[in-house]
Amino acid sequence: MNSKESLNAMEVAELLNITKNTVYELVKRGELPGYKVGKKLRIDKADVNQYIESQKTGYNNKAVRRVKEIVQVKSENVISSSKDIIIAGQDQILDILSEYIKANISDIRVLRNNVGSYTNLYDLYNDRISLCSSHLWDGDSNTYNYEYVRRLLPGISCVLINLAYRMQGFYVAKGNPHNIKTWEDLINKNVSIINREKGSGTRILLDEKLRANNISSSNIKGYDIERNSHLSVASSIARGEGDVGMGIEKIALQVKGIDFIPIQEERYDLVIKKEDLNLDVYKTIVDIIESKEFKEEIDGLSGYDLRDIGKIIAYT
Known part of the structure; x- marks a missing residue:
């Protein structure tokens, strides 16, 4: 195999905008294929790209x-x-x-x-x-x-x-350039959301809050763009695929280039x-x-x- 097709853990972390430890966790849990060369973990770049695409489509x-x-x-x-x-x-x-x-x-x-x-x-x-x-x-x-x-x-x-108990909140780009702090901020036409899949607790929290605040999901740009984990939402925000997503604080600590805006303890x-x-x-x-x-x-x-x-x- 061409060495350019194989990445170490740090290179994968930089590509996904996550920490090196999170890469090891993904491999350990079987979400990202990896193998050892000597004592070093290696991951094929094709598998990293496939992981990114699977998170985009909700296919895991x-x-x-x-x-x-x-x-x-x-x-x-x-x-x-x-x-x-x-x-x-x-x-x-x-x-x-x-x-x-x-x-x-x-x-x-x-x-x-x-x-x-x-x-x-x-x-x-x-x-x-x-x-x-x-x-x-x-x-x-x-x-x-x-x-x-x-x-x-x-x-x-x-x-x-x-x-x-976990803290739910908004994942935003570093510095929170759109000043996203409330549910009403999600209807800003310049803001695009990365959503969770139907049936997840985070998606239900969002939908219930929208209902309570009389906000129509049709007014939220990107509402139909779904990811199937907190990590994939946070990584998408870090890569600039959206401006805001929802998830737990723990994951925000593992992803580079984002800030966490606390909303509600769950x-x-x-x-x-x-x-x-x-x-x-x-x-x-x-x-x-x-x-x-x-x-x-x-x-x-x-x-x-x-x-x-x-x-x-x-x-x-």
Whole structure:
């Protein structure tokens, strides 16, 4: 292979406007193919370009692979074995939780499904996943998660266990050249947005805020341009593909060339069916979340408020 077609981690970081550590994280999570030459990580430039294009179109190879994995352990769209645990949600906290479960329960196969909160709850209702995360804001009650769990899982009692609080806000170019601070600033004709996909908690927050402020999405330039992760939105803003996007503060710390404008603190919860709490595997999951070791590892990532981690927020 021509050496010009292969990049090191720093070169990829510069191309994507992210930190070097974030590149390693993308490779570790399988979102960006990489390989070792000696002890050095190398990434093909073609794969970097494909990653960028996949984020633009909302098509995510990793998500497709995960769906295929889930299909393999399902029969007629239900989980086929009590030995399978499918955890749905997009935050790194869930990746770490998965590793803890594997370390504590040797005979359990843990799979991850990287999709948005609204879809998560729908899949939980249909027994397609085992448990999921949620950060869905309801504009009428000004609360997180409870109202959506009640509506999307009718007749099913669930427990909401807090994982963290995160700050949602606007990703803007360095220096915030368009002075974007409020929802009304999104209708500026000189401002173009990079949106999240339907079903994500961030997209629902935006749409609910637009409704509450009587703002029509048709007046927002770029509203239909979607990306399928906080990172891809932030990177798009850093590359100048849009002027503003929404996401969590943690990701803003990993992407170069952008500022973060805080808008609203959100509650990030784990949703488990109440009847499942009687099973040993779910008891172990709760014990992990409540453990000092798990809390310390999450706390070391920065960007999370763990004041209620492990706390039962509500029963539905």
